[in-house]
Amino acid sequence: MYNNESLHSFVFPLFSSIDPKYIKESIQQVLTNCYNTVDQVVSKENITWDTLYYPLMIAENELQRTWSPIVHLNSVKHNLELRKVYEESLLLISEYKNWINQHYGLYQSYQLLQNGDSYQQLSIVQKKVINNVLCNFRLSGVDLSLKQKKRYIYITSRLSQLSLSYANNVFDATLxxxxxxxxxxxxxxxxxxxxxxxxxxxxxxxxxxxxxxxxxxxxxxxxxxxxxxxxxxxxxxxxNTRASDQGPNKGRWDNTIIMDEILALRHELAQMLGFNNYLEKSLMKRMIQNPEQAFNFLANLSTQICHNEYKEFLEIQNFAKTQYSCTSLNPWDLAYYREKRKQYLFSITPEELRYYFPEKTVLHGMFLVVNRIYGIFIKERYDVETWHPDVRFFDIFDDENKWMGGFYLDLYLREDKREGAWMDELVSMMYRQDDISQKPIAYLTCNFGRLDNKTSSCLLTHNDVITLFHEFGHVLHHVMTRIDVPEISGINGVPWDTVELPSQLMEKFCWEPDVLRLISAHYQTKEPLSDYIINNLLKTKTYQSSSYLLRQVIYGLFDLRIHYEYFLGKQGNALKVFNEVVKQISTHHFPKNWERFPHSFVHIFSDGYGAGYYSYLWADMLASNVWYRFKKSGTLNPKIGKLFLNKIIALGGVIDLRKCLIEFCEHAVTVESMLRYYDLPIPADNHLLT
Structure with a gap:
């Protein structure tokens, strides 16, 4: 049934053969090929897609195939020896990226291709790639003076080092x-x-x-x-004092100076390229196009939820006082009493729910969900080498049983593994002229705690289930693509503030009764969740939702402000701005003078969400609109699922996403759907929500 030639011809990394002693040498070899390929393509007189872009695509794909497993191991099997060689190799790659991004001869070759006769014969995909490449050249300082280029190269290399140091400090402080x-x-x-x-x-x-x-x-x-x-x-x-000047390890892994330098260099880089600030530069490739729109989105959202959030806080405060005689709520009390009140209201305990979500059942049910929606099949393969015995590999097949790609699944917490959950790519979909096509392969990584050995399968909390669905949404976005040029395939090339759309959408399936029955079975009795438990669980969906949303608004506004209002030489500004934002927006919680949230905010200082953390709320707003289109036609309706797959997910960076979403949702995309999803008041002045 699953006999696909391309499936068996794909070469997977041999993780056990990756020896830190030889990593740098391997990277140098593949980079030498990249440098030589650039020299070769710019020497061509007849400039076409096949003589210019294609050879570079093949060379850089080889770099990706070599470097990606090393990047991944540094996150999931971290040690000091690997860290050292990773950092050294990263410098070599950064040097190459700066060299090629500012290669004026290569830039001119792309300009000639765009302005030449052969450009009109290119496909929509190829034209989009060429336009993206030329835009990247300009945003990389190709038109700068020689002196400015040298400074630009120093800044980007230094930022790469600082981001890595920041993440390492958080990792070390956590352990x-x-x-x-x-x-x-x-x-x-x-x-x-x-x-x-x-x-x-x-x-x-x-x-x-x-x-x-x-x-x-x-x-x-x-x-x-x-x-x-x-x-x-x-x-x-x-x-809340990790990697800072406070707490039990104060000063040992302090990120204060690193944050100051990151913000200073980002600001200088943006101004060098003609922007007023780093936020303006960041928004060049977003659906939101200017700072005012980003600020207004968060400010309007804040206005809609602040009153409700304060009401939620008073409910917790009153509950703690009447039920537990607690007269003063500290920051370390809020989550505790929220959970106590949730159990009191909805008769749901985390342990009871966990028994219904064995890992194997959840995975099987999740695969059934996407089979019904998108018509795809997922099958485990056992002959793919992994980096740890717990890691598994799954193939994905379309509705005609053709292999589309696959993903590694690494679910469990380990000491040598970076915290959090994420999806990353091993390779993207790519065509080759020798007919050996490359299929997209992803890593899906979580950090779930393993339970006792009384159970035959790891038991997940409902929050774990949501996390798994979220990251699986990213996997589908990457693997289900029909674009065979890596530049704009899968998650690549889409506006960064919409990259969370497929993952936020997948989360919402975890609250559907039909889906909950598919993904649940008591680890002993094998019975799915009862209607009584499901009804109580559904009531928790919007429990304290305003508190969650306002927290995201605070993080997003903090991120926007430090990249928009930067003042040269102002040290410690990140913490100052964060505390200002909290005081401006929060109705009750003001950080203790020792709290240092910015010092471990990896998303914006290390993970690529700098000047873009608002994307989570923006994508949630988009996903809520999409969700109600699903609900309108039946949640697991394959017709609407195929429409979303074929018109949005599969086309990645090629489409006008704003236009396609309006067509799919059959109305203008507004914040109203998001407020409705979280059961929040919808204002009469509806134009504010568009």
């Missing part, structure tokens, strides 16, 4: 603190599964008791459930 508890009574309230994880963690270090760390599954189990306030406070303090 650099732990707390051993020897008296179980101090852990009252924490679910048994989380306690077992903590016991196994202590056992791994030859200790008796329960070891808690700042890795999120461990940290959140204390903040959400632990009845011992002093323990919640201690973990909150350690977590």
């Amino acid at each position: 650099g603190w732990s707390k051993l508890i020897t008296e179980k009574k101090e852990l009252s309230g924490i679910p048994e599964g989380s306690l077992e994880n903590a016991r196994l963690e202590a056992q791994a270090y030859g200790k008796k008791g329960w070891l808690f760390t700042l890795q999120y599954p461990s940290y959140s189990s204390v903040l959400l459930y632990c009845d011992t306030q002093v323990l919640r406070e201690e973990l909150y303090w350690a977590f």
Whole structure:
């Protein structure tokens, strides 16, 4: 049934053969080929797509195939030896990227191609690629003076180093603190599964008791459930002072100076290219086109939810006072009492729900969902080498059983693994003139805590399920593409503030009764979630939703402001601006003077979301509009699923996404759908929502 020639001809990385001693040499070899290819293509007299772009595409794809597994291992199998050679190799790649992005001869060749007779014969995809390449040249300073180019190269190389240092500091600070508890009574309230994880963690270090760390599954189990306030406070303090001048490891992995330099260099870079600030530069490739629109989007959203958010806080405050005699809510109390009230209102405990979401059942159900919507099939393959025994590989086939690509699945928390969840690409879809097509392959990475060995499968929380669906949405976006040029294939080439659209959409399926029945089965009885539990779970969807949304608004506004209002030489500005934004918007929570959230905000200082964190809310707004189009036709309706796949997901960076979304949703895209989704008041002045 799944006999595809391209499936068997694809060459996968041999992760066990990647020796740090030889990484730099391998990178140098593949870069030499890239340099030589550039020299060859600019020497051609007859400039066509096949003589100019195609050879470079093949050379840079080889670089991607070589470098991607190394980047990935540095995130999921991190050690100091690999870190060192990774950083050295990254400098070589940055040097090449700067060289090619400012190669005036290559730039002229692309201009000649665009203005030549053969341009009109190119496909829409090829024309889009050429336009993107020329835009990238200009945004990389190809027209700068020689002196400015040297400065530009220094800045981009330095920013690459600083972003890496920032992320390393957060990684080290997260692993650099732990707390051993020897008296179980101090852990009252924490679910048994989380306690077992903590016991196994202590056992791994030859200790008796329960070891808690700042890795999120461990940290959140204390903040959400632990009845011992002093323990919640201690973990909150350690977590919210990571990589800073405060906390238990103050000054050891301090990101203060790094943040200052990142912001200064980003601002200088933007001004060098003719922009007033880094935010303007960042928005050049977004759906939102100017700073005013970005600020207005968040400000209007804030206006719609602030009143509701304060109401939610008063409800928690009153509940804590009447039920637990708590007269003063500290930051480390809020999540705890939110969770207590949720259990009180909806009779749902995290442990009870977890028993219904064994990993195998969730995966099987998730694959059934996308099969029904998009007509695709997902099948595990066992002969693909991985970097850890727990990692699995899955092939994706279309409705004609043709292999479309695949993904690695790495679900579990490990000490040598970067925190969080993400999708990254091994390779993109790419055509070749020798008829050996390249299919897209992705990495899907999470950090779920493994439970005790009483169960045959890892048990997930409902939040874990949402996270898995989210990252799987990115995988589908990458693999389901029909564009065979990596520049604009899959997640590449789409406006960055819309890249979260497919993932935010997938999250919403986790709240559908039909889907919940597909992805649930009690690990012992095999019974799916009952209607009673589903009804109670659905009530939690909008529970404290304003608090969540306002937190995202704060993060987004903080990010916009530090990249828009930069003042030269102003040290410590990031923390100052963050505290200002919180005081301006928050109705009740003001950070303690020792809190240092910006120091571990990896998304904007290291992960590519700088001057673009608003994208999560913007994409959620788009996804809410798309979602109601799905709801209108039936959530698992294959007709509407195929329409979304064929008109939006599969076409990536080629389409006018704004126009396509309006056509798909059958109305103007507005914030109203998002407010409706979260059960928030919709203002009468509707034009503000467009």
